[in-house]
Amino acid sequence: MIEIKDLAKIYHTDHGEFKAIEHINLTIEDGDIFGIIGMSGAGKSTLLRCINLLERPTDGAILIDGRDITGLSGKELLQLRRQIGMIFQRFNLLMQRTVEANVSYPLEICGMPKPQRKKRVEELLELVDLTSKAKNYPVQLSGGQQQRVSIARALANRPSILLCDEPTSALDSLTTNSLLELLKDINAKLGVTIVIITHEMSVVDKICNKVAVINDSRIIEQGMTKEVFANPKESMTRLLISEMQGGGTENE
């Protein structure tokens, strides 16, 4: 379980304070596929990055299974990050490594011996259906395939949490659907808790059981996806939903 309590991240710039996120309260249960949706600049990316401390929150707490992680550093921080997988909008594959070597990376850095590594990489490539591409380089793959490699990499150390930073924003709609199916599968099969940030309500609609809407650095609405869709309270939420339905006419 991830409990986020009164979280804030404030940047001090030459032009004064910039509040990326503030007063964030969220509870993400084990096994959830939790969507965080918002326009660009709303703070959703900062929020996601606080969960594995790629960003250090200025204030508040993040409890993972009851333990506050915000103060972790050194070895404990590395340990934490090895237990949380992450995938990105631009896939971020190592371009000079083969597919299998990319997937093997997280295993290498925590010192898994080679024979075990090889076996684990095979399992992972099978999971994302890319066994035939093991020896290829990322440049030879399509966007969807590259994202699947990055999913395999993110799952290498059997994390209990998978953070997804706009995972489908660089993909076409067909590829998006099959990728979302894969994430749903992984959630069901492996029980991995998935936190996904996106600006597309359709992503939330397709796979998230819960959703939080973030606007101007704050969570303005959250709940079960079905309920939020059936009865959106905030105008931003309504706007995002109508956008998805192809309406878009509510745009001002």
Place this chain on the structure above:
Amino acid sequence: MNSFLAEYGTMLLQETVATLEMSLISTLFAYILGIPIGVLVTITGEHSILPCRPVNVVLGWIVNMGRSIPFLILLVALMPFTRKVVGTATGVEGMIVPLIVAATPFVARMIETSLMEVDDGLIEVAHATGSTTWQIIRKVLIPESIPSILMGVPITLITIVGYSAMAGVVGGGGLGDVALRYGYYRYQTEVMIATIIILIILVQIMQSLGSFIAKKSDKRTR
């Protein structure tokens, strides 16, 4: 032509080998010394993986200082040091020390430029997977910039070939020495032209071969 080759051929070949020897050995050592310096300058930068302003500023300053001294002056100024290290300040051995000193900061800057090209997203992945600083350097930063680093090798090598020609001033051997002794002091223009042609060919080969190897190594293009 035949009589020219008979008279000067052996000498030109020897001095070409001397030029290559000086350049290759110096470049090799310059990389051995320059890579760690370049890595250190890069990672201690403000937004990099191990920010440390004092180290960054001091190293950057040393590198700039090394690069701002014209080679001819460096060569003469280093003579006492060179004598201490290799026992002589002349000849091929005498040239290698100042060449290394001149090339090391050059290499450090080239390495820095190459490492800076690595996508921030990859560094973020490395952090997100729980990599240590050393693992990021060894498994992400350097491997991902290998093609770019290799592209820099012929540039360094060619710069060093140019520097090595100044060996003539200290009787250091190599093609520069030949051009100075025969072409300048004895007005033997044909020898001078021969050295120029050889140098042009050397540089062309180095650049073509270097670019070829760098491109071949890059997995983004195949």
